[in-house]
Amino acid sequence: MYRPLINRGSKLVYLMIASLAISIVIRYMIYIAADAGRNFYKLYLFNTLPKMYFGKTIKIANFYLSPLFQVVVPITVFLVFLLQLLLVKTKLGKAMRAVANNPQLAAISGIDINKITMFTWFISGGLTGLAGALWANYVWATPTIGQRTLLSIFAASIIGGLTSFSGTIIGGYILSFAENLLLSFLNQWFNISLSYKPMISFIIVVIVLLVNPKGIASINFRKIILFVSKKR
Numbered sequence: 001m002y003r004p005l006i007n008r009g010s011k012l013v014y015l016m017i018a019s020l021a022i023s024i025v026i027r028y029m030i031y032i033a034a035d036a037g038r039n040f041y042k043l044y045l046f047n048t049l050p051k052m053y054f055g056k057t058i059k060i061a062n063f064y065l066s067p068l069f070q071v072v073v074p075i076t077v078f079l080v081f082l083l084q085l086l087l088v089k090t091k092l093g094k095a096m097r098a099v100a101n102n103p104q105l106a107a108i109s110g111i112d113i114n115k116i117t118m119f120t121w122f123i124s125g126g127l128t129g130l131a132g133a134l135w136a137n138y139v140w141a142t143p144t145i146g147q148r149t150l151l152s153i154f155a156a157s158i159i160g161g162l163t164s165f166s167g168t169i170i171g172g173y174i175l176s177f178a179e180n181l182l183l184s185f186l187n188q189w190f191n192i193s194l195s196y197k198p199m200i201s202f203i204i205v206v207i208v209l210l211v212n213p214k215g216i217a218s219i220n221f222r223k224i225i226l227f228v229s230k231k232r
Contacts (some may be wrong), residue, residue, distance in 0.1 A: 006103075012162055027143065027178075040082065055164075072134055079127065087165060097121055102161060148198075152179070155201040158208050161217025170216055178204060 003156050055067040087093035098106040099116045104108060136145060152175060160171030178199050186192040212218060 022144070031143065068134070068138055072138075075130075075134070080132075083123075084125075084165065092116075092119070100173030103204045151198050151205075155205045157215075158205050161215030164215065167215055167217040175201060175204060220222055 002015060002018065005015060028055065049223070055070065058065045085093075087097060095106070095111050095116050096119070098109070098111060099120075101115055103113055106116075121130060132146070139145065154171040156175045157168050158171070159174055160167030160169065179197055182200060183192070183194060183197055186196075187194055208215060
């Protein structure tokens with residue numbers, strides 16, 4: 001499905017929409033298979049998921065670190081460092097960046113676009129699977145667990161810039177603080193329900209698209225710093 005879109009020169013946004021459509025089809029196919037197995041063959045394949053054990057809670061001063069937090073943070077830091085190292089220091093990473101930036105020029109330069117694309121999908125799929133396994137141990141796992149987090153993921157990508165790795169990380173932190181701190185403030189002072197958390201992501205996406213569609217990645221911080229220093 002992706003190959004005809006890529007051959008037609010479709011933009012990243014259209015590929016993302018196609019990916020979402022495929023995910024919906026696959027999810028409902030799993031629904032049908034699970035229902036058929038339960039109703040006709042009495043097979044309860046997706047009834048329960050195994051719970052992972054990560055150890056005990058650690059107390060540091062007045063802070064408590066949950067077992068899951070102790071595992072997720074080191075894994076995340078390690079994978080971010082490894083991925084940044086791959087993208088910046090290796091030939092494969094530079095080829096991935098070249099294909100993402102200008103596929104036609106990358107092909108002329110001798111880069112095998114098909115292999116690079118397959119490897120990129122392999123990395124993204126593996127990281128998504130690992131994140132999903134850890135996330136399912138943090139929240140109540142349901143078939144729609146991905147849908148609930150999709151808006152936040154998309155918002156973080158829009159804030160940071162769809163083509164910027166470091167910008168997406170920064171966008172994730174900005175969105176996280178905005179969702180939790182802002183919603184806690186609104187709940188405490190205006191009695192707004194915590195269930196409106198997805199609304200904050202949606203509002204942020206709309207604001208960023210209206211003000212700066214390219215996100216943080218398009219901001220030249222050097223010029224801003226120089227401009228401020230000259231004003232002083």
